[in-house]
Amino acid sequence: MFEIRGHGRQGGIQLLGRAGAYQVNMLTKIQINIVLSDRNLEETIETILDSAFTGEPGDGLIFVYPVEEIIRVRTRERGQDAVMYPDDIDAKKGLPKVAG
Numbered sequence: 001m002f003e004i005r006g007h008g009r010q011g012g013i014q015l016l017g018r019a020g021a022y023q024v025n026m027l028t029k030i031q032i033n034i035v036l037s038d039r040n041l042e043e044t045i046e047t048i049l050d051s052a053f054t055g056e057p058g059d060g061l062i063f064v065y066p067v068e069e070i071i072r073v074r075t076r077e078r079g080q081d082a083v084m085y086p087d088d089i090d091a092k093k094g095l096p097k098v099a100g
Helices: 038-052 089-093
Strands: 002-006 013-017 020-024 027-031
Touching: none
Parallel strands: none
Antiparallel strands: 002 027, 013 020
């Protein structure tokens, strides 16, 4: 999770202070990056949509793009082995390993 700044389509907000009104153009936002397997993609998107929806500007965006390779530096594991841990949720569900 990263704290970022932006204003999206709402263009910032106007605040009132002792010296009068002033415009804040760059609002604090949160960026969350998630890497997951294709089999978890739609369920994760639906969970985010259900949790983040307010119907107001600023609800956010979801970007989906492929990850070409994953490498765990410490062990040099690649692909799915690099992101699996003992007792991982996929292992608990008894799901087969995904190729790659």
